[in-house]
Amino acid sequence: MSQETQSKPDTILFKHAPAPMWLQQGSIVIDANSRALDLFQGPGSEGLIGTDITTLLSDCGQDGGDASLEALALFRDVENGNDATADWRCRKPDGSQMDLHTEMSPVDLDGQRFILIVAFDQTRLNRDREAMQTQRRQMQDFIGNFSHELRTSLFSILGFTSVLRQDEAVLDTGQFREFLSILNIETLKISSLVEDVLSLSRITAGAGVLKKRPADLIAILEELAGTMAGQATRNGVTLNQKLPDGPLTLFMDPDAIKRVFFNLIDNAVKHTPMGGWIELRADADTSRSSIIVKVIDSGLGIPARDLPHVFEQFYRVERSGFTPNGYGLGLSIAKQIVDAHEGSIAIESDEGAGATTTVVIPFSNGIDGMASLPISESVS
Known part of the structure; x- marks a missing residue:
């Protein structure tokens, strides 16, 4: 040329x-x-x-x-x-x-x-479009899973209350207590579903504040372990505790912190097969001026490809031959709450070898002011 x-x-x-x-x-x-x-x-x-x-x-x-x-x-x-x-x-x-x-x-x-x-x-545009499509699909999956779990728990409650209301029903003390335990567990499931949806709504709206005050974390963990032992037993899973004898006081929002560990224990129960175990540990780390809580399980573990995404809203681990449990909000909400307490949360896991979730919360986080976080105000 x-x-x-x-x-x-x-x-x-x-x-x-x-x-x-x-x-x-x-x-x-x-x-x-x-x-x-x-x-x-x-x-x-x-x-x-x-x-x-x-x-x-x-x-x-x-x-x-x-x-x-x-x-x-x-x-x-x-x-x-x-x-x-x-x-x-x-x-x-x-x-x-x-x-x-x-x-x-x-x-x-x-x-x-x-x-x-x-x-x-158009790289960024296409990436944003794919992210929006993924989020829309995850939201649709969430709505479907939420509806299914809510319907299942309501049918269970209706069934057992119908039996209890029958005049001719003859139940011994053991059966009566078992029915009440099942009703309590199903009610807790519905409460958890509703609270997570409210949390999601407040996260989206950017509303809500943490109500921090000095409170005993060990008392909260002991109450949760006792409440969730029945659910673990029904799944054929043993829930153990290794908690200090005395109180460990944190400046925190007790209801929000209870939500964190309810979600973590519930998640461990859902992903631990029958015959497995879960261990709840807590201790003070004076060198870091923090309380460290671990939820350890012998469950299915998390594939390496999924670990970076487990704290994302609506993200659920897909396994060949398994229907995903949960609806992808529990860990996301837990992280939001822990972050607002100026703490950290991390998961270590190998697929097939269980998982360890570690939560670190400073003794005095944000003690001079209220930390904002869009969460629900109650767990009960």
């Missing part, structure tokens, strides 16, 4: 266009503006020029076919005088990928046909 032809694309419009632009002969890039160079290579690099653009495309095209073959067909169509558009997923030199929307037009220079391509980076 002549020097004159080479210089023509190098106009002010081409060089300073707000969008990445490049000129191709066939599939070979012969010139590109700075935005295109930055998009593919980085500032100051001209590695894009001279490159066969099809080598930068992902293997899968718009219709699931070969991306390179689809691009070559489009290039031929443009060379025949037609405009074209295409969405490409391209590989960058660092291994990352980006989504481009491209618009192609034929350009004649010195009697030769070239292809002018204008590109728009």
